[in-house]
Amino acid sequence: MRTDDLEALLDVLELRDGMRVSFHHHLRNGDAVMNEVLAALRRRGLKDLHLYASALFPVHTEAAACIEEGTIRHVTTNYVNGPVAEAIARGKLRGEFTMQTHGGRARAVLQGENAIDVAFLATPAVDAEGNGSGIYGAAACGSLGYAVEDHACAKRSVLITDSLEDFPVPGQLSASHTDHVLRLPSIGDPGGIVSGTLEVTRDPLGLKIARMATEVIRHSGLLRNGVSFQSGAGGISLAITEQFNDMLAATGTQASFFSGGIAAPHVKALERNLVEKLYDVQCFDEEAIGSLQRNTGHIPISAGDYADPTNASRVIKDLDIVILGASEVDTGFNVNVTTDSYGNLIGGSGGHSDTAEDSKLAIIVAPLFRGRTPLIQERLFTKTTSGEHIDCLVSERGIAVHPANDKLAGRLKAAGLPVVDIETLMQSAHAYTGRPKPITRGDAIGIVEGRRGDVQDTLYRKAG
Amino acid sequence: MARSYLFVPGNVPRMLQHAEVFEADALIFDLEDAVSLEEKDEARQLVRSFLQTHPPSQPAYVRVNADALARDFSILDGLPIHGVVLPKASIQTLASLREQLDGEEWSVLALVETPSAFLELSDLARDPGVDGLILGGVDLRAALHAHPTESGIELLYARSRLLMAARAYGIEAIDTPYAESDDAGFETDLKRSVALGFDAKCAIHPNQVPPLNAAFTPSQERIREARRIVERHEQTGEVRFSLDGRMVDRPVLEEAKQLLERAKRYKALKKEADDAD
Numbered sequence: 076m077r078t079d080d081l082e083a084l085l086d087v088l089e090l091r092d093g094m095r096v097s098f099h100h101h102l103r104n105g106d107a108v109m110n111e112v113l114a115a116l117r118r119r120g121l122k123d124l125h126l127y128a129s130a131l132f133p134v135h136t137e138a139a140a141c142i143e144e145g146t147i148r149h150v151t152t153n154y155v156n157g158p159v160a161e162a163i164a165r166g167k168l169r170g171e172f173t174m175q176t177h178g179g180r181a182r183a184v185l186q187g188e189n190a191i192d193v194a195f196l197a198t199p200a201v202d203a204e205g206n207g208s209g210i211y212g213a214a215a216c217g218s219l220g221y222a223v224e225d226h227a228c229a230k231r232s233v234l235i236t237d238s239l240e241d242f243p244v245p246g247q248l249s250a251s252h253t254d255h256v257l258r259l260p261s262i263g264d265p266g267g268i269v270s271g272t273l274e275v276t277r278d279p280l281g282l283k284i285a286r287m288a289t290e291v292i293r294h295s296g297l298l299r300n301g302v303s304f305q306s307g308a309g310g311i312s313l314a315i316t317e318q319f320n321d322m323l324a325a326t327g328t329q330a331s332f333f334s335g336g337i338a339a340p341h342v343k344a345l346e347r348n349l350v351e352k353l354y355d356v357q358c359f360d361e362e363a364i365g366s367l368q369r370n371t372g373h374i375p376i377s378a379g380d381y382a383d384p385t386n387a388s389r390v391i392k393d394l395d396i397v398i399l400g401a402s403e404v405d406t407g408f409n410v411n412v413t414t415d416s417y418g419n420l421i422g423g424s425g426g427h428s429d430t431a432e433d434s435k436l437a438i439i440v441a442p443l444f445r446g447r448t449p450l451i452q453e454r455l456f457t458k459t460t461s462g463e464h465i466d467c468l469v470s471e472r473g474i475a476v477h478p479a480n481d482k483l484a485g486r487l488k489a490a491g492l493p494v495v496d497i498e499t500l501m502q503s504a505h506a507y508t509g510r511p512k513p514i515t516r517g518d519a520i521g522i523v524e525g526r527r528g529d530v531q532d533t534l535y536r537k538a539g
Numbered sequence: 540m541a542r543s544y545l546f547v548p549g550n551v552p553r554m555l556q557h558a559e560v561f562e563a564d565a566l567i568f569d570l571e572d573a574v575s576l577e578e579k580d581e582a583r584q585l586v587r588s589f590l591q592t593h594p595p596s597q598p599a600y601v602r603v604n605a606d607a608l609a610r611d612f613s614i615l616d617g618l619p620i621h622g623v624v625l626p627k628a629s630i631q632t633l634a635s636l637r638e639q640l641d642g643e644e645w646s647v648l649a650l651v652e653t654p655s656a657f658l659e660l661s662d663l664a665r666d667p668g669v670d671g672l673i674l675g676g677v678d679l680r681a682a683l684h685a686h687p688t689e690s691g692i693e694l695l696y697a698r699s700r701l702l703m704a705a706r707a708y709g710i711e712a713i714d715t716p717y718a719e720s721d722d723a724g725f726e727t728d729l730k731r732s733v734a735l736g737f738d739a740k741c742a743i744h745p746n747q748v749p750p751l752n753a754a755f756t757p758s759q760e761r762i763r764e765a766r767r768i769v770e771r772h773e774q775t776g777e778v779r780f781s782l783d784g785r786m787v788d789r790p791v792l793e794e795a796k797q798l799l800e801r802a803k804r805y806k807a808l809k810k811e812a813d814d815a816d
Contacts, residue, residue, distance in 0.1 A: 277746065279557075279561055279744070279745035279746050280557060280560070282746060283560060283561065283562075283745075286749070471557070471560045472560055491806075506592075506593065507556050507593070
């Protein structure tokens with residue numbers, strides 16, 4: 076079915092209470108699709124739906140309203156902040172709340188463990204046959220990596236677009252899996268979808284951390300032709316990517332691939348011939364979208380091909396180095412990126428746990444304290460990523476290396492880098508912040524699921 | 540001896556607590572221009588409390604107020620500082636400072652930023668209590684009615700004059716900070732400081748410190764050349780010889796020795812095996 080009428084489409088879909096409906100997050104904080112679809116489902120009086128969204132952002136106000144009214148009973152996602160996080164934290168969700176990883180979600184969908192009844196997939200450009208792409212259209216977002224498995228495996232897949240093209244659209248969403256196409260006047264606000272230009276940090280602390288992380292890479296033994304690398308879109312990560320590019324150029328080294336979310340510094344590396352391939356599961360800025368159109372070495376990939384732990388050819392199984400953030404780290408190197416130290420939901424694993432486990436060198440970069448809150452805690456509020464997969468923590472006051480990686484510690488010490496044990500780093504932060512009082516947790520509100528479906532930790536509401 | 544002196548505003552707690560990590564060779568905790576008149580007392584207490592509880596690992600100086608020395612020194616007693624920076628330095632302010640020091644053996648860096656200070660520069664540099672001269676370019680430029688130029692011509696005489704005095708009396712010559720925010724201008728200004736012969740330069744932003752340290756550290760190429768000169772001298776005892784077509788005599792030999800000393804101080808001396816990498 077191809078229609079401009081959402082209500083008519085919903086009649087055809089015969090949605091029932093308790094169904095699992097999926098959405099992807101490539102339109103990020105510019106997404107209009109989830110709000111519009113969920114509002115229609117709420118008007119129809121549907122109850123107890125399972126919201127299965129790869130990520131939830133502040134723009135998703137309707138999802139929060141659906142939780143309050145009982146339209147949504149369960150939520151499974153990989154990343155959440157904004158009103159949905161607040162509604163869940165206030166105990167408004169009547170059913171289960173599950174935080175997955177990007178790779179874990181793809182695995183659960185492909186294996187049928189998380190069967191999707193209807194996938195509502197915002198798609199910036201769709202052709203007459205039902206092929207979909209994120210590279211073209213008014214709301215172009217680049218790679219649609221987190222939509223591919225949903226599209227292929229859902230009982231019914233709906234591509235929702237504002238750009239129906241007459242010409243064939245080559246893209247990641249093949250017509251063979253498309254059941255319906257819905258055209259809306261607009262699927263999103265381009266201003267909220269991608270950034271014009273992401274800012275490399277100018278903050279001196281961030282730059283200090285970036286310089287030290289780059290030195291860790293230089294002396295890790297992994298800097299050689301064929302090295303592979305992943306970093307995110309945060310200011311420190313982008314600074315490291317730029318410095319890594321300069322290091323590749325200065326040493327005459329060519330990397331094999333950069334993976335994950337792609338932004339301008341990654342594209343710059345490809346176009347300077349410093350890296351052979353960009354394996355792109357999502358684009359972070361306009362430069363990355365433009366690169367997908369013009370660079371054959373810039374390859375969009377699905378979440379499953381990116382990080383599904385049961386996929387033997389997943390990209391990150393060959394990943395050498397990953398740069399990751401943290402809101403909290405404990406002295407066992409376990410990392411929290413799901414909540415802050417007070418229990419507020421601020422994000423989630425995304426690809427954090429996937430890449431930490433698969434990479435040869437997982438580097439956490441973070442300042443030792445933010446305001447009066449120290450990074451290193453004796454006990455995490457939430458464990459997102461297991462410490463056994465983390466190799467080192469780079470902070471502005473030193474580098475702590477996981478005790479299991481004494482070879483790395485030896486290399487860094489030999490290079491004159493400031494290697495200190497993690498307890499010492501914790502104490503040096505406490506000298507400024509004081510030792511924090513233990514935070515009392517409230518009721519359990521959900522679980523953090525590992526990439527193989529195991530329970531990594533329980534999520535708690537903050538007390539009081 | 541330092542390459543970089545980072546100014547840290549005394550009234551900003553976040554800057555105080557992070558100042559140590561930016562790799563400056565020395566820190567100057569500022570009670571003067573960075574702090575408004577109504578915040579002076581608060582800044583004094585903040586700096587005192589901070590230095591008592593978190594003494595930095597590198598030498599710490601306090602820039603005091605030339606017109607409020609007694610009040611500033613009332614909070615410096617017993618602090619683990621290396622010295623003080625005296626703004627608006629003159630023979631008169633130096634005498635007032637000496638009274639406040641009251642036998643305390645702190646290092647004094649004289650901030651030379653008025654035309655009259657240049658008229659008595661030799662006396663300032665000769666004073667046994669003064670360990671270094673800092674050029675205060677912004678104030679001096681204003682006093683001279685000069686404007687900042689890309690070439691730095693407006694401060695060339697002052698820079699050269701200050702260097703002469705510092706070298707004549709064997710004390711440190713520290714160049715004025717670059718006060719603008721453009722990276723290209725900073726790089727040009729930094730190259731100028733090094734080329735003129737300054738020992739160090741002040742920084743007013745932490746991001747200026749790493750390039751500043753790098754610029755004042757001898758390059759590996761210069762270290763290799765200096766090593767060859769000194770080794771040749773040590774092997775043969777000659778003080779005048781030709782090396783790769785270049786004439787080496789006593790001044791060149793001395794320069795090479797000084798460069799190796801600086802390289803050693805800043806941990807830039809690598810083993811021969813490293814050089815071959």
